Amino acid sequence: MPEAATLHKTPTTTEMLALTDVHTYYGHIHALKGISMTVNEGEIVALIGGNGAGKTTTLRTVSGMMKPKHGTLTYQGQNAAGIPAHVIMGRGMSHVPEGRRIFPQLTVRENLEVGGYTVLDKALIEQRIQEGFGFFPRLKEREHQLGGTMSGGEQQMLAIARALMVNPKLLLLDEPSMGLSPLFVEAIFDIIVKLNRERGMTILLVEQNANMALEVAHRAYVMQTGEIKLSGKASDIAQDESVRKAYLGDE
Amino acid sequence: MTAINPAQPNRAKPAPDRTILLVLFFVVTSALLLASHNQNVLNGSLGGVLRNPILEAVVVSLFLANVLFAYLWKAAPWARALVGIGSLILVLPMAGREDTSLLDLSIQILIFSALALGLNIVVGLAGLLDLGYVAFFAVGAYTWGIFASPRLSSILKYYGENPGATNAATLAFGLFLVVVTAASMIYMRRMSNKTAPTRLSSWAFGLASFGLLAGLILTVRAIAVLGASQAAGLATGIDSNFFWLFLALSIMAAAIVGVLIGLPVLKLKGDYLAIITLGLGEVIRVLANNLDLYTAGSQGITPIKSAAVPWFNSLAGFLGFSEDQYYLLFLYVLVLVVVGVILLVNVRLDRSRIGRAWIAIRDDEVAAQAMGVPLVQTKLIAFATGASFAGVMGMIFAAKQTFISPESFNLFQSIGVLSMVILGGMGSFPGVILGATVVTLLNLRILPGLGEASANVAWIPQQVNPGQLQRLVFGVILVTIMLLRPEGLLPNKRRVLELHHDENQEDDSAEGNAGALGTGTGDVYSPGKAPIKENDRSGGAK
Amino acid sequence: MTAPVSRNGVSSSNILEVQNVTKIFGGLTAVNDVTMNIPDRSIISVIGPNGAGKTTFFNMITGIYTPTKGTIRLAGREMVGLRPDQVVEAGIARTFQNIRLFSTMSSEENIMVGRHARLKSGFIDAVLHTKKFHASEAEAREAARVMLDFVGLSKWRNELATNLPYGDQRKLEIARALATTPKLVLLDEPAAGMNPRETEDLKALIRRIRDDLGVTVCLIEHDMRLVMTLSEYITVLDYGSKISEGLPHQVRNDPRVMEAYLGRGAAAGEYGKEATPNA
Amino acid sequence: QTTIKIATLSPLSGGQSDLGTQIRNGATLAVNEYKAQFKKLGFDLSLTPYDDQADPATGTAAARKIAADRQILAVVGTLNSGVAIPSSAALVASHVAMVSPANTNNLVTDRGLSNMNRIVARDDAQGPAGANFIISTLKGKKVYILNDKTAYGEGLAAEVEKTLKSKGVAVAANEGTEEKSDFSSIIAKIKLQKPDVIYFGGIYNQVGVFVKQLRESGVATPIVGGDGLDSTQIATIAGKGATNIFYTTVSAPPESLPAAKTLAALYQKTFNAPVQGFGVFGYDAAKVVLQGVLAAARANGNKAPSRIQVESAIRKGSFTGLLSGNVSFNSVGDRKSATIYVMSIMDQQYKLSTTVAVKPVKQ
Amino acid sequence: MDLATLLPFLVNVIVGGLVLGFVYAIIALGYTMVYGVLQLINFAHSEVFVTGAVVGFEVFRVLAPNPMNGYLKLLIALLSAMLISGGLNVLIERLAYRPLRNAPKLVPLITAIGVSLILQDVLRVIEGFQGRFDLTYTLPDAFGVKFCAAESSCVGAGNFLRTIGVDLQVKDVILIVVALVSLTVLNYVVNRTRLGKAIRAVAQDRVTAGLMGIDSNLMISATFLIGGALGGISGVLYGMKVGTLNAYSGFEPGLVAFTAAVLGGIGSIPGAVLGGLLIGVIQKLVSVMSVLGDLVGSKNLATIDDSYSKMGAFVVLVLILIFKPTGLLGKSNTEKV
Ligand SMILES: Nc1ncnc2c1ncn2[C@@H]1O[C@H](COP(=O)(O)OP(=O)(O)OP(=O)(O)O)[C@@H](O)[C@H]1O
């Protein structure tokens, strides 16, 4: 996708999100061992790394699902460490969680409505639902199917559409392409780029599909066993020998 | 919380050897127990203090703690064996010689331990929430109660007077029916393992089971009618030597009832199963209350015999027990042995192919089945095994009480046993035994003791007399223990691992956000990993 | 491989024959009249857009759903109507799109459960600790050891399954499935959530399943690099129907498949070799 | 100083604690009264109350505790026959005598235990008494019988049914019910059958609710019951519906016993509650026990008697100065001549209607 | 027996079952709501319900001498019962269940039993200090509770349907109306409002609901408040219907109501109502089985008396669940594998 890079609006240098020396634990398991990173307004930042590196944990910490034991975390200049998820989400953040986490007993439409819980304007909710249907026509076909009976990929689409219901300032995407067909993987990346370019949405993207992630991202961080090993411009990272070997499957 | 270091895993320092402490504790508590139940001491100057019901309850509890410590503490094996065996086989019966209530209490504790062990298989291992467990207890109790009491002759007399069209031919026909249907059922069962069941085959199976039931009824009825002439000779029930046979029969009867109840309902999930078992438990109680001919209905059956074991009696006599205590001592020893056997069976099953299958089902039914575990059959085994433990204990209970009536088998008993299991630590054998001990001690000793001791204290208003607030006190204890130790008093190792996260997350989840990660059981999800809770939602009692 | 888990497949040409299966949920036809044969000792793939009915197809083969119509034969024996556990006994094992390990069990125990259907000891054996019991426990333990070795998870033997890293959980699921000594193993998106590097390892593992264990493999995947380089044969589903099948290069170049599934990447020849990242 | 104890065994917690507490309190008063007398002989007398929660298993456990305390020479109790039967069996071996102020079920003494006695009439007297009252006073021709499915209620109802049938009165039904709250279907059946008397073998808390609903739905038919109705609560529960109710009871209403006045006052003063029939009988039963102990002690040369001595002193003795008249027991422990009191409740007012003197078949 | 007597009889029996069924339905909803969010059989709900009944009793007792309109009294009783029971339920959740959010789900079940035992005695002690154990409702005259010396004198005010032979009193009608109103409101709230959707989302996945900006603790509290308020309403209605209760009276109806919730399909509001009504009617029909037995001359049927009524309900439950394992209106939770 040679055109991808040129699509980007130039991101600002205003910090949207900043982590400094963040440590997070699962019980005794020390999952994040002092991470520092920033995401500027209007940026797409990719976070890549092997299984168990701590990418998901980073997103969980940012969105308030987990509380860092140590370190500072600011979102839009305000402290966000240890603040419960529902409060942070109210401040214009959205998170597409790992494993999709669709509400199985709600219909597709209800899932979307719940996604727009913090939006009080009914007309706006409806408008955004239609927008989601626009991105993923399959969802429209299945408007009244229970979320739990959707196929894996359909659920992934729903999860993304649901997160977009609040038109977030910062969107956290945890492996959005997982389980999607190649066609849709491309569609997803197109959407990511579009959201960023047209709406100026800031995106923190975790991907196993590092090739594509690095293509669309401005900057990238590489994680390994709870630490940030490398950071820089996405294009530089994509060229890095060790990264290519470790994560991109180059021999 | 500034600790950069994570809470170090509380890596247990090698526990200090407590042999001496253990033996000391044993000696002291035994002495206390023996003293506080010895008439001479009681009549002495200390008597007034030792007689205090609260103190007495404390002494008994401390003494029983011996066994617990022998299990828990690190100590020389000989000391642990000495304390364990000494407490149960030597000191307790000795104290019981002076005070049969101790024997009664111990038997009751052991009965409940066995029930809790049985329910633990069903709930703790296989994850099937059964709220009607006491039904099997009732089945065992009535199996022996009906035959070893004057009930038997009443039944025979009735059939003697109302033979209907029953005669020897009926017996033959009944037996024939039983054999044919049973054989065809076994055959069909074999077949169904090989080929897919069709509608026809399941109907045929249903028909056959119906035939089997009819055959059994006919047979039993015919036997009753033909045996009617014996009624007079059986005025006090069958010979007590049949006790041993009935020990086996009560196990079988309860297991069969377990299978009969289980077959239709085990397809249900979680709480649907809970409520339906609760209902079936009530059905059995109501039946016992209404089938006057067999169960004497609300009047209850009495007197019920115990076993006659001449050599044991002479042994007991030799040891200085009085005649009226023989049967209690005998039942105590018996129940001790039976609980030992049950425990062994439990442990062995747990560490077997079947035990693993139970836990697999509890964890994830769909995956278990997709790994080759036949659901219904495996669940039925759990149900029937649990039931059979209850059955044998029911029989011992009947022999101990010499009187049974439907009142003893109400829903509260089922709930009580469940609370023992959870309180002790679901899935943990020593845990549920401890749970049974604690709850029974509370109900039979500590709470009544509290009431007795405070009954004559003038300044306590009647309304808030602890004796009248037993439910409240019990409730408070229940809630407190569960809040402080949600994993149970002596948790299962598996459970501890599972709850590990939460325990340690507690500190950093002050706001409850991180803790919320583990929805329900404290598992945390991984990408694409089925959120285990989802199955829990529709069932999967945990 | 050592005895307990290796099995030399019968060399009939097709291990599994699926004929005209259809599955309808309410009004929705999730799988529509699909016929497919899996040759013995092959590695084949089922691909298709999201919601095409692939997982449903697996669910029917493994007895979790009963087909609305159609027959499924494993080595000539009808599978339709069997319970999932009977299907396992007959020789089909699977993994799940959403990992479903037994969360309170160690890795070893997870695999021992997989061995369940092959063990012969029963209730009485367990209670009395008969010879049969000891033999079957030993067998289960050995199977677990062998399988853990096979997928390279020996170091996790006594770890709770949930504590394993995600990629390892997927491998453990595969090991558990293999412990049932299947003739055919169905893998539902085994590479999901793995990075290209890890996917390479997985590819090798799948090859060994077939080559060393002689087990036929059928997989669902969206990772075209894996599918195209691994499969000997590919079936493509779309809206429940089979729209194409054939050798990897045939399928890759089938315009219908490109349109419905692969997208422009296929044309650019991205799959099957490395992609050039845009600098 | 030797300590001598007597125990009470009755429900002190749970739904029937109202009656169970009466028994304990009555016995307490008797013990207080006798303390001085015992003191003179050199005994410390005290009372230990035990709670059976109206539950057989709890009662048995308590009984065994009683058995273990050798200072306890006899027991006043129980309230419920269902508890008495297993508890007395648990006590018989250690020869702890029981004197019940309330158990009426036949089986309580029919088993012929050496330790079990009662100072009240039996159900095979109470039942016929109720039946006779129905026939002669209420002129019932068709009776609808209900019972609560407990050992007590069903047993009593069976006796009533037997007598009624033997005297040619139609019995529309003898229906068991565990219902505690909504009797609509039973009332519908009653309306269908149109009996002229309803008999309910049950306890006041259940019967009261039934009465209330029955009256609300416009059925004025007289209701007859047994000693289970012997509580002031029935008027409270049924409210204005508490009318046209009759019950036989085995414990005398305090008002009907001239001697009970002082006790009533004392009771009120000590426990801040009015005494009821079972309080009076708890008192009487305790007196029987205490006199038995005294007699045994005297026979034992003014030394503390053994349990076995007390047991036979009670069974064989005759006791006087009781509120309900003199007591002596037959060979199985039934009071040789007991009284059944027929009470009426009209417009929430309790009144003694008649008394029937009864004797057990065995003398 | 002819049809002319049998028909009104059956109508009466069924009507009696329905009225009772409405009470069961509301109690059942309290269980179902809480079960929905926490998968917890809230054993303490029966005491929350009794608390409502006790509050109702107190309101009517205190207001008895007051000449105000009877319906106003009822309103006060209902509102205070809703408030107190609802508050109590929230408190219970906060203290006894919330600390156990991450524990295995049977653990809160046991604390629920514990709380239930505690509340029973607390209620008993509170009333006991005023010398009361059995609490008898003193209903306003407007509700037409009237004790009649004879059937005929009951016709007319307060028993207006009696003229046509149906035994339905004013208080029964009040009960049905209040029940229907609460059910409708609840159904609207849960299915149509933002609050309702949020509650359902929390019920299915607390963590993810948090990601949607939903405060799950707040929603759980809201659920307990609603469930408790329903318990309060049902307590007052039950008190009115039955007339007398005590601190221990909650267990039985609570159990039956939970059964009703299961029968209807747990988690489903219309299911709870259907289940409640069905169980009410079945119990009553079983109770009069003997009449039918007499009628058709079947000796076996004739021996089935009221003591079988609860068992009858359970047998029906078993049969229904065997054929419909998720209850009558429960969504079959076919889990996608
Ligand atoms: N719920 C959990 N409980 C305990 N440990 C966990 C949990 N979730 C993750 N971990 C551990 O924390 C570390 C970081 O995991 P995380 O899920 O953040 O990695 P990831 O980079 O997202 O990996 P993946 O590519 O598999 O999604 C790993 O070592 C993992 O084993």
Ligand SMILES: Nc1ncnc2c1ncn2[C@@H]1O[C@H](COP(=O)(O)OP(=O)(O)OP(=O)(O)O)[C@@H](O)[C@H]1O
């Ligand atoms: N239980 C069910 N009830 C209703 N519809 C269902 C059910 N299960 C699956 N479906 C529908 O059937 C279709 C096929 O689903 P399936 O899971 O088989 O797709 P898939 O090919 O595995 O897709 P993916 O690649 O996204 O996992 C989907 O549209 C799905 O929504």
Ligand SMILES: CC(C)C[C@H](N)C(=O)O
């Ligand atoms: C209080 C009474 C109902 C006791 C009854 N007379 C019985 O023997 O059980």
Ligand SMILES: [Mg+2]
């Ligand atoms: Mg991750």
Ligand SMILES: [Mg+2]
């Ligand atoms: Mg799929």
